[in-house]
C-alpha cells in the first residue's frame with residue numbers, strides 16, 4: 001500500500017474515465033454500523049432517541065432543520081470517521097488499483113475536504129445541484145467514490161449524466177459561484193444547461209456497491225424520492241496518481 005503521507009500533489013493527474021461500480025462488501029456492513037453509531041451519538045447530544053435507531057429513520061427523529069444542519073455539517077468532516085477511515089481507505093485504494101487499474105491514493109494536503117457523509121432527508125434539499133467537482137480547483141484531479149449506506153435502494157440515488165465527463169467546459173452553462181436555489185446556497189456552482197443532449201440517470205446500486213466517477217462527470221440533483229427513508233452516503237475523494 002502506498003505511503004500517502006509522503007505524497008506530493010504534483011504527482012496527481014487527471015484523466016477522464018466513465019463511471020464504474022465497485023463492491024465494498026464485506027467492509028460495508030461494519031462501515032454502516034459504525035456510521036449509524038456515530039450519527040446516533042451525535043443526535044443524542046441534541047435530543048432523546050429510542051433504543052433501536054437506524055439511518056433510514058433519521059428524519060423521524062431529527063425534525064428541526066437547525067439540528068439537521070448542525071449534524072450534516074459535522075458529518076461532512078473527515079475526522080468523524082476515526083478508526084474506520086484507514087480500513088476503508090486501504091480497501092478502496094486496493095480496489096481502485098486492482099479492479100479498475102486506477103492508481104489512486106488518499107487525497108492528502110488538499111484545501112478541500114476529501115471525505116464525509118451526506119444525510120439526505122426525504123424530499124429535502126440536502127443534496128447538491130448538478131455540478132462538476134472539478135469546478136472546485138482543489139478537486140480537479142480527484143477520483144470520486146460515492147458509497148450509499150441507506151435509502152438508496154431501487155435507484156433512489158443521486159443522478160449522474162453519463163458522457164459528460166468528456167464535455168468541454170465551454171459547452172456547459174453554469175452559475176458563476178456557488179449556486180443559490182430556493183434560498184439555499186451551495187458550495188459548488190450548478191450546471192444550468194448543456195450544449196449537447198444528455199440524459200441523466202439514477203444508477204441502481206446493490207447493497208455494498210459504490211460508484212466511482214471522474215470529477216468532470218456532471219452529477220447531483222439527488223433528491224430523496226423515498227418518503228420513508230433517509231439516504232446516507234459516504235463520499236470519498238482520492239488522488240489519481242500515475243505512480
Ligand SMILES: O=C(O)CCC(=O)C(=O)O
Pocket residue numbers: 118126127128133144145146158219220221222233235
Ligand atoms: O450525494 C449528493 O447529493 C452529492 C454528492 C456529490 O456531489 C459528490 O459525491 O461529489
Ligand SMILES: [Fe+2]
Pocket residue numbers: 128131132133219
Ligand atoms: Fe460532487
